[in-house]
Every structure is written in C-alpha cells, then in structure tokens.
Amino acid sequence: MNRKVGLFFGTFNPIHTGHLIIANHMAEYSDLEEVWLVVTPHNPHKKKSTLLDNNHRLEMVYRACETYERLKPSNIEFGLPQPNYTVKTLAHLQEKFPTNDFCLIMGEDNLKTFHKWKNSDVILENHEIYVYPRIASGEVDAKYKDHPKIKRIDAPIVEISSTFIRKSIKELKNVRPLLNDKVWEFIDQMNFYRK
Structure with missing residues (x-):
C-alpha cells in the first residue's frame, strides 16, 4: 500500500500560521500521512521584486515545520x-x-481556476485533490462539484496573507502572532521585508 502524501505548494513569502494551520489540519484530519510544503521558486503570476531568495524562503519553511512530525x-x-x-x-x-501517492492540496479559490491549469485533466486523472474552504471562492466549474477525485476537507478558514505580513513589517507593525516564533526570529535577524 502506497503512502499518501499531500503537496501544499506556495511561495511562502513568508510562511505564516495560516499555512501551518491548513497543512497540519490536512495531515491530522484527512487520510494523508504527510504533507510536504513545496516552496515554488517563482510563480509566473507574481512579481519577482517582492520575492525573497529561494533558499531564504526554504529556510523559513524548515524552521516552521521543525516541531511538526508530519x-x-x-x-x-x-x-x-x-x-x-x-x-x-x-x-x-x-x-x-x-x-x-501524491495528492494536491489547494484552496477552493484555486479549484475555481483549475480548468485553466496546464494539463489539469491529466493531473486529475492521476492524482486526488484535497480542497480546503476559502471565504471568497466564487463558483467552481460544474465538472469539479462532485468529482470522485476531489475531496473537500472541512479545515478552518484562515484569512492571513503573506502580502499583508510583508506590508505590515515594512510599516513596523507587530505581526508576531501571525508567524511561527522561529520564522519571526529569522525575518527579524535578516531584516527581511523592511525596505
């Protein structure tokens, strides 16, 4: 029997407690045995200027996951x-x-645009998709509504954004409750997002 591993993709710029809540919920409350937080090098849809170096973002994810076995x-x-x-x-x-067996983890908002992904039909043919709820998700394509390979997981709705965190740090606001302690220490020590 193969191990089920969920893949949670993100730029994680920075990784915040919202990401950890979703990833941990998927590991604990679904049939996934592990969740891998996949740091994406550069999303073609995002401006590169605000993106920290790949290895810095990976370091933050390492620090955030240290105490979570799965x-x-x-x-x-x-x-x-x-x-x-x-x-x-x-x-x-x-x-x-x-x-x-690799499964995709995505928010309901991403499922809405999933049909536009490159080879989305091939992905769905070979992999399950685990979907967590979002407040503003809009209408999902009818063919994904009751699809046997799409599993809806009733995870907490967390509306924290990395963009908000970066902007707040730049404005010298205290955002520590939104970040894992080790991630906050690294950001602070490296002086990230201040400029």
Whole structure:
C-alpha cells in the first residue's frame, strides 16, 4: 500500500500560521500521512521584486515545520526547468518516489481556476485533490462539484496573507502572532521585508 502524501505548494513569502494551520489540519484530519510544503521558486503570476531568495524562503519553511512530525519542507521544484508547471512536478515526484501517492492540496479559490491549469485533466486523472474552504471562492466549474477525485476537507478558514505580513513589517507593525516564533526570529535577524 502506497503512502499518501499531500503537496501544499506556495511561495511562502513568508510562511505564516495560516499555512501551518491548513497543512497540519490536512495531515491530522484527512487520510494523508504527510504533507510536504513545496516552496515554488517563482510563480509566473507574481512579481519577482517582492520575492525573497529561494533558499531564504526554504529556510523559513524548515524552521516552521521543525516541531511538526508530519509536515516536511520540500525544494523539489528548485532543480526543475523554469517556468515550471505542477503537472511536471507531479510526474517528477512520482518517478522519484514511486511508493508515494501524491495528492494536491489547494484552496477552493484555486479549484475555481483549475480548468485553466496546464494539463489539469491529466493531473486529475492521476492524482486526488484535497480542497480546503476559502471565504471568497466564487463558483467552481460544474465538472469539479462532485468529482470522485476531489475531496473537500472541512479545515478552518484562515484569512492571513503573506502580502499583508510583508506590508505590515515594512510599516513596523507587530505581526508576531501571525508567524511561527522561529520564522519571526529569522525575518527579524535578516531584516527581511523592511525596505
């Protein structure tokens, strides 16, 4: 029997308590045995200027996951050609770890645009998708409503954004409650997001 591993992709710029709440909920309250937090090198839809160096973001994810046995940081996309697509990452992982069944973790808002993803039908053919709720998610494509490979997990709704955290740090606001202590210490020590 293969191990079920959930993949939670993100730029994690920075990783915050919202990410940890969702990842931990998926690991504890679904049939996933582990959740890998996959640090994406550069999302073509995001401006690169505000993005910290790949290894700095990976370091923050390492620090955030240290005390969670079933959460693992992953830099698997760092070595893949850019721009990269999820379908290619999944194929690469399946080849590298044949005894794992990889599942995607995404918010309801991402499911709304999933049909626009490169080879979304291929992804759905080969992988399950675990969806967590979002407040403003909009209408999901009818074909995904009762799809057998799409599992809706009743996770807490957490509306914290990395953009808000970066902006707040720049404005010298105290955002420590929104970040894991070790992540906050690293950001503070490295003087990230201040300029």
